[in-house]
Amino acid sequence: xxxxxxxxxxxxxxxxxxxxxxxxxxxxxxxxxxxxxxxxxxxxxxxxxxxxxxxxxxxxxxxxxxxxxxxxxxxxxxxxxxxxxxxxxxxxxxxxxxxxxxxxxxxxxxxxxxxxxxxxxxxxxxxxxxxxxxxxxxxxxxxxxxxxxxxxxxxxxxxxxxxxxxxxxxxxxxxxxxxxxxxxxxxxxxxxxxxxxxxxxxxxxxxxxxxxxxxxxxxxxxxxxxxxxxxxxxxxxxxxxxxxxxxxxxxxxxxxxxxxxxxxxxxxxxxxxxxxxxxxxxxxxxxxxxxxxxxxxxxxxxxxxxxxxxxxxxxxxxxxxxxxxxxxxxxxxxxxxxxxxxxxxxxxxxxxxxxxxxxxxxxxxxxxxxxxxxxxxxxxxxxxxxxxxxxxxxxxxxxxxxxxxxxxxxxxxxxxxxxxxxxxxxxxxxxxxxxxxxxxxxxxxxxxxxxxxxxxxxxxxxxxxxxxxxxxxxxxxxxxxxxxxxxxxxxxxxxxxxxxxxxxxxxxxxxxxxxxxxxxxxxxxxxxxxxxxxxxxxxxxxxxxxxxxxxxxxxxxxxxxxxxxxxxxxxxxxxxxxxxxxxxxxxxxxxxxxxxxxxxxxxxxxxxxxxxxxxxxxxxxxxxxxxxxxxxxxxxxxxxxxxxxxxxxxxxxxxxxxxxxxxxxxxxxxxxxxxxxxxxxxxxxxxxxxxxxxxxxxxxxxxxxxxxxxxxxxxxxxx
RNA sequence: GGGCGGUUAGCUCAGUUGGUUAGAGCGUCUCGUUUACACCGAGAAGGCCGAGGGUUCGAAUCCUUCACCGCCCACCA
Numbered sequence: 001x002x003x004x005x006x007x008x009x010x011x012x013x014x015x016x017x018x019x020x021x022x023x024x025x026x027x028x029x030x031x032x033x034x035x036x037x038x039x040x041x042x043x044x045x046x047x048x049x050x051x052x053x054x055x056x057x058x059x060x061x062x063x064x065x066x067x068x069x070x071x072x073x074x075x076x077x078x079x080x081x082x083x084x085x086x087x088x089x090x091x092x093x094x095x096x097x098x099x100x101x102x103x104x105x106x107x108x109x110x111x112x113x114x115x116x117x118x119x120x121x122x123x124x125x126x127x128x129x130x131x132x133x134x135x136x137x138x139x140x141x142x143x144x145x146x147x148x149x150x151x152x153x154x155x156x157x158x159x160x161x162x163x164x165x166x167x168x169x170x171x172x173x174x175x176x177x178x179x180x181x182x183x184x185x186x187x188x189x190x191x192x193x194x195x196x197x198x199x200x201x202x203x204x205x206x207x208x209x210x211x212x213x214x215x216x217x218x219x220x221x222x223x224x225x226x227x228x229x230x231x232x233x234x235x236x237x238x239x240x241x242x243x244x245x246x247x248x249x250x251x252x253x254x255x256x257x258x259x260x261x262x263x264x265x266x267x268x269x270x271x272x273x274x275x276x277x278x279x280x281x282x283x284x285x286x287x288x289x290x291x292x293x294x295x296x297x298x299x300x301x302x303x304x305x306x307x308x309x310x311x312x313x314x315x316x317x318x319x320x321x322x323x324x325x326x327x328x329x330x331x332x333x334x335x336x337x338x339x340x341x342x343x344x345x346x347x348x349x350x351x352x353x354x355x356x357x358x359x360x361x362x363x364x365x366x367x368x369x370x371x372x373x374x375x376x377x378x379x380x381x382x383x384x385x386x387x388x389x390x391x392x393x394x395x396x397x398x399x400x401x402x403x404x405x406x407x408x409x410x411x412x413x414x415x416x417x418x419x420x421x422x423x424x425x426x427x428x429x430x431x432x433x434x435x436x437x438x439x440x441x442x443x444x445x446x447x448x449x450x451x452x453x454x455x456x457x458x459x460x461x462x463x464x465x466x467x468x469x470x471x472x473x474x475x476x477x478x479x480x481x482x483x484x485x486x487x488x489x490x491x492x493x494x495x496x497x498x499x500x501x502x503x504x505x506x507x508x509x510x511x512x513x514x515x516x517x518x519x520x521x522x523x524x525x526x527x528x529x530x531x532x533x534x535x536x537x538x539x540x541x542x543x544x545x546x547x548x549x550x551x552x553x554x555x556x557x558x559x560x561x562x563x564x565x566x567x568x569x570x571x572x573x574x575x576x577x578x579x580x581x582x583x584x585x586x587x588x589x590x591x592x593x594x595x596x597x598x599x600x601x602x603x604x605x606x607x608x609x610x611x612x613x614x615x616x617x618x619x620x621x622x623x624x625x626x627x628x629x630x631x632x633x634x635x636x637x638x639x640x641x642x643x644x645x646x647x648x649x650x651x652x653x654x655x656x657x658x659x660x661x662x663x664x665x666x667x668x669x670x671x672x673x674x675x676x677x678x679x680x681x682x683x684x685x686x687x688x689x690x691x692x693x694x695x696x697x698x699x700x701x702x703x704x705x706x707x708x709x710x711x712x713x714x715x716x717x718x719x
Numbered sequence: 720g721g722g723c724g725g726u727u728a729g730c731u732c733a734g735u736u737g738g739u740u741a742g743a744g745c746g747u748c749u750c751g752u753u754u755a756c757a758c759c760g761a762g763a764a765g766g767c768c769g770a771g772g773g774u775u776c777g778a779a780u781c782c783u784u785c786a787c788c789g790c791c792c793a794c795c796a
Binding site: 404573592635656 | 721722724725730731732733734735743744745746754755756758759760761779784789790791792793794795796
């Protein structure tokens with residue numbers, strides 16, 4: 001058979017992918033009988049915010065390698081695809097791309113949602129196409145989207161069950177992380193801290209006030225209700241539990257002195273003005289001492305009426321200047337010093353976080369013993385599965401990072417004031433009172449009676465993502481998919497979402513079905529450009545994986561992404577690397593050309609092998625074992641490198657070169673042995689390489705003179 | 720403040736958990752168009768494995784101190 005001199009990925013890939021898809025083998029139900037032991041990976045659903053980037057390409061490659069490897073090893077492999085509506089991220093992206101403001105849609109919620117949906121679906125279509133182009137052997141018959149009716153039903157079911165368990169509660173004016181720019185609550189994990197400098201003011205509320213306090217946010221001090229000192233601080237002991245009435249910047253404050261061990265006596269004056277409404281720490285001190293709360297900042301980061309005439313309606317930054325000026329004139333400031341302080345910003349919108357009390361927000365209690373789960377709390381459940389080794393995190397160092405996160409975990413705020421997303425199954429009767437709690441009902445359908453309306457807030461997108469390993473398999477129904485594939489085998493994702501997603505999946509799975517969601521977590525690093533910079537649109541250094549695939553072939557892209565990328569470490573990509581593996585695909589192609597040219601149409605299977613040839617096969621068998629071990633232990637980068645090296649520098653450079661004489665040998669024994677050997681080596685090499693470079697290997701395999709051939713994708717892995 | 724990772728050839732990175740002369744790709748140099756492949760082949764140069772100290776028969780690998788780069792967490796008001 002004559003092959004062209006050069007491998008042509010473009011001509012091959014689409015055709016081969018269709019061949020695979022038509023075979024039905026992406027769906028585990030269609031795999032041959034012997035594929036019994038289940039092996040499942042649920043694809044981390046890409047956000048429908050934009051087209052695929054390098055990071056998602058890497059994720060697809062690693063997972064496809066695992067899946068193809070296990071499929072060839074005879075496992076009943078399921079790789080389930082999906083996409084994520086990504087509520088907050090998609091809204092932000094839509095607003096940015098279309099350059100509109102959400103205010104333009106005030107009162108037009110549905111219209112806005114429709115536009116975002118349209119935007120999301122367009123991206124989704126592109127993403128699905130790109131996933132195919134990467135060669136991903138995903139079971140498309142099970143494709144899911146987080147806003148499908150089934151997914152929404154699972155979210156509602158989860159909400160209701162967790163509410164029944166007493167895990168979900170409505171906070172009554174708990175202090176939340178408010179993002180004034182994005183106009184929504186965000187969770188602790190959605191905050192990023194930016195290093196900065198600020199002025200620490202040491203001052204007294206009034207001349208006759210006995211204690212000077214220190215603060216970086218004087219404008220919030222009109223909301224103070226206490227001063228906290230360390231209980232053992234000799235300077236202040238005599239004042240503890242006394243209350244002082246002062247007029248501060250025109251506002252009458254009643255300040256109680258409380259002793260709290262949280263206070264560091266060596267910082268500032270060792271006295272902390274407690275602002276229960278505008279600091280999470282202060283609100284915790286306040287709740288320990290039953291202090292009242294005074295909200296003086298509103299949701300637009302402006303001072304409220306309660307802040308007094310001097311400050312009312314001013315932006316917080318203006319209010320600070322006004323107040324400091326006022327204090328200076330009054331001679332109340334004792335000291336000003338510049339200190340380091342980090343500025344908390346909302347990860348998505350960039351808005352500066354303004355802690356404030358907000359009613360009617362739902363939280364997940366992480367410290368409540370769960371009757372149904374052996375009276376363990378969420379934090380205990382999260383901890384024990386990793387400590388007991390039921391879930392293994394790779395690389396191992398992330399286990400400590402994870403456990404550290406659990407140790408610092410506060411209740412998870414799940415309400416968001418976004419529009420594009422899943423609303424909780426919660427009903428209320430408007431109007432909503434600002435200053436008190438409301439009565440609400442939790443139910444999938446509208447409660448009987450007049451006037452019930454569904455809550456306008458939506459749920460944190462990670463709430464629905466947390467259910468992903470089992471909601472995609474049919475939960476809450478006890479489907480056969482659920483019993484067969486859950487817990488899934490591997491969760492493969494980038495390390496930067498270990499808290500957002502990995503931890504939340506463990507949480508949801510342990511709480512709702514009492515089992516772990518996966519056995520192994522494989523975390524890959526971030527993909528950076530050749531200068532080590534994060535790839536982003538604003539830097540203009542985005543390398544589109546599909547462009548690369550177009551230029552160098554998908555197999556080359558896959559190989560380039562995997563080699564040199566060890567678990568958990570960031571990797572760099574550059575066009576040169578893709579080019580190198582394009583050459584490799586071509587090399588393999590020519591090895592196949594040579595082999596096919598040298599072989600007769602029919603190979604004499606019964607021919608005896610010479611000792612030398614037997615040795616070559618033995619060496620390859622050893623390599624196969626070695627590579628198999630690497631694959632089992634998730635060292636794909638090593639396995640890929642080894643097979644690459646073998647094919648090029650052992651098979652091509654040595655074995656084929658040396659065989660040239662043998663294949664022309666007059667002695668038919670030597671000749672037949674060489675023919676048989678070379679074909680076997682090529683076949684085994686193709687199998688070993690197939691998970692990494694599926695297209696070119698499948699294409700070559702289809703041309704080999706082997707009897708009873710199947711598709712390479714389901715051939716037996718070299719044992 | 721607490722923790723983690725990195726530092727190996729000009730560049731990008733491996734080095735499978737202590738074992739012969741430290742590897743790959745790209746790049747550089749020399750030679751070669753022999754019908755698998757010039758997207759190739761043959762060969763070469765290039766590394767006190769960040770610095771110091773220690774353990775060991777033996778260290779890039781283990782311990783320790785330090786330096787630089789990067790990251791995560793906490794949020795001292």
